[in-house]
Amino acid sequence: xxxxxxxxxxxxxxxxxxxxxxxxxxxxxxxxxxxxxxxxxxxxxxxxxxxxxxxxxxxxxxxxxxxxxxxxxxxxxxxxxxxxxxxxxxxxxxxxxxxxx
Numbered sequence: 001x002x003x004x005x006x007x008x009x010x011x012x013x014x015x016x017x018x019x020x021x022x023x024x025x026x027x028x029x030x031x032x033x034x035x036x037x038x039x040x041x042x043x044x045x046x047x048x049x050x051x052x053x054x055x056x057x058x059x060x061x062x063x064x065x066x067x068x069x070x071x072x073x074x075x076x077x078x079x080x081x082x083x084x085x086x087x088x089x090x091x092x093x094x095x096x097x098x099x100x101x
Contacts, residue, residue, distance in 0.1 A: 008074065008089050011096040012058045012065040042085055049081040065092070 006014075050056065054066040054075075062079025075086035076095070085095050 008065065008093055008096070009057050011093060012076075013060070015096050016058070016060045016063060042083065045083045047075075047077060047081045047083055049077065 050064065050066045053069050055069055056064055057067055057074075058065040064077040064081075065074065066077065067074050072089075073087060074089055074092040076084045076092065078084050085092065087095075
């Protein structure tokens with residue numbers, strides 16, 4: 001399957017599998033500076049884990065890719081339910097692509 005045609009779900013699953021031996025949280029920490037430059041500000045915020053208004057698209061090893069039921073924007077939560085990234089589907093794909101590299 002062409003990388004451009006992959007769904008956000010497939011991309012997130014791929015990163016969780018390919019980087020299984022690494023600490024995903026460390027990878028996200030390295031991305032924080034790049035995310036700021038791209039205009040995707042994120043304040044790592046403790047959440048309730050998406051019990052209301054959020055649909056789990058992918059969940060593996062505590063990491064969650066979720067979509068808001070109303071606004072349809074996405075977010076990535078770590079195993080402690082801290083938001084590590086958020087934005088449009090396209091923004092999340094861009095973040096995941098950087099993780100794959």
